[in-house]
Amino acid sequence: QVQLVESGGGLVQAGGSLRLSCAASGRTSSIYGMGWFRQAPGKEREFVAAISVAGGSTYYADSVKGRFTISRDNAKNTVYLQMSSLAPEDTAVYFCAARYNGISSDRQAYAYWGQGTHVTVSS
Secondary structure, three states: OEEEEEEOOEEEEOOOOEEEEEEEEEOHHHOOEEEEEEEOOOOOOEEEEEEEOOOOOEEEOOOOOOOEEEEEEOOOOEEEEEEOOOOHHHOEEEEEEEEOOOOOOOHHHOOEEOOOEEEEEEO
16 A cells, blocks of 8 residues: 655745645555646546656646656655646646556556645636
8 A cells, every 4th residue: 555645735826836745655665656636626637747766757748848847756755746837727636646557647547646735826
């Protein structure tokens, strides 16, 4: 089992920045890929970014490419999502997810999920 705990969400003005963190515990040595997803009110959960365990491979949704950066610190079993140039449409609950094989933008491919952290961007 893997446990994931997100933090770093909050209220920010449009154009601002936030850094989300996701701390993993449990069978972390078996994790290959980790991802961030988000879910806005009334919408489906959507892919944001993913990273391989070594950090050598990253993948972003087109909507965040160039504004968000995913990274990881394996010594701390933590994945980060640095978000810049935030816009009101980035408002959502952001979830961290982990899987054992490869990285993926498909939410069905992830076995473990955190509880989410709220991000609100005001205009």
